[in-house]
Amino acid sequence: MTLAETLISTDTIEPSLRNEYWREVTRPFCDTTPLSTAERATLEGTMRIRHLGGLTLGATTFNAQHYKRDLATIARSGLDHFLVHVVVAGSIHGDFDKRDVVAGPGEICFIDLARPYQCQVDAGERLVMTIPRASIGKILGARDIHGLVLDARKPMTSLLKDYLCGFHAVSGQLSASEDVAALEALTALLSAGLMNAEPIQQGPESVLGQALRARVLEYIECHLAQRELGPDLLMKRFRVSRAHLYRVFSELGGIASVIKSKRLDAAYARLVDPRLARHPVSQVAAHFGFPDMARFRRAFIARFGVAPDEAKARYRHAASPIDSNNALASHFSAYSPVPRAK
Structure with missing residues (x-):
């Protein structure tokens, strides 16, 4: 099966419009601003995105940026998902609902989109996946993983990272039955990686x-x-x-x-x-x-x-909120004039 790939890039946008363009692309997740304080600092970034079985898979590159997700953004976005960031290059450093979080190359960071955070990122590269809360809930129940970072030195983190990289690379080439098998394997690896990680905070004990x-x-x-x-x-x-x-x-x-x-x-x-x-x-x-x-x-x-x-x-003249049931697909497609098939 060949999945359409959505390509989004500031390279295709007039330089004077790039900041607002990239802010709109990332607005469902956070308010994005340049990390540089220079007067003409410009946001730069690319995304290659596919949607599969309720998941959104993305590979993204960007320059140094600052992200902020507050209660207003959470309420407006309507997203009930987790973001999984595989840090390929660069780093993440920020405040995740009053927790200091640092993630570097080879590490995997989990973000609960129902919770506030703000962070800064170096110029770098990520593999990103959005997972509906229900899917994570089946693995962890009420456990709190907002800001959880899987240590790159742990064997399971390395295995999970390699699998995610491979999954991203071939996700547009798998048959329907292969997609199902790959997603089941991913769920099993996520379960093993998360269950063995040091807990941040537990929900109700029983x-x-x-x-x-x-x-x-x-x-x-x-x-x-x-x-x-x-x-x-x-x-x-x-x-x-x-x-x-x-x-x-x-x-x-x-x-x-x-x-x-x-x-x-x-x-x-x-x-x-x-x-x-x-x-x-x-x-x-x-x-x-x-x-x-x-x-x-x-x-x-x-x-x-x-x-x-x-x-x-x-927000009187803003774009309508994204349809969370469509798992972000409609939002991202609006910023990619020519979807590409692989």
Whole structure:
């Protein structure tokens, strides 16, 4: 089977337009700026991308850059994926949700796109893969791997890196059955590499606690507009005590905080979607359980650093958010006028 390859490069763009072009290409992941402070510093980069079985495979090169993914970007992007970076050349150094992370050549870095980070990268090369959260969840459950770096000196890291490099090289040439086998092998290697890595932070200790948290979070996501959504409703729905519910969510700041944050994120995503520009701020706030506009405004500013009406105005003429169900394919294809077949 031959998969279409999407080629994206600043080399094809007028120099004066390159910064905005590359920022738009990378916007679903982060806000990208030149690392150099020179007045005419320019972003440079190339990507070769294929989409396969829910995964996005990419090989990218770039000059020195700074990346920032904040709560507003997370809410607007709608991505529920992990990024896997194989560092071929250069390095990554940054703050991954209050964790200092450094990754060099031969190492593999994992990024949770539901979590904030900011980092700087040297001019270099990466092999990059996006994996839906559900796929990683099958391997690790609730384990926290945001900013996890697999040591290049470990044999399993070397094996996983070599496999990923090989997979990238031949992914456009495999038959459908070979694709399935290759993805199964990749899942097995990821499982071995992650399970044997030094843990950063664990989720709820018990398997039952992990399962309960996952089920409650899924329920919350599906019922954000339900006015009665709160600890009392969840206690009845899942037949657990208040103490147990709070204990399972203690690492996330408590169940009430989780509900409030997810409602604010959903409200932000709706406000900045240009397709929904006709919906007034007050209507969006009320829809997600904030009938008091003053309280909504204070909470919104505290989380995103900008007022609701300012956020709405900022993205009035922006491109529509990407379709997360289409795994980034539609976004990247918009920046590659001529997809290439291998």
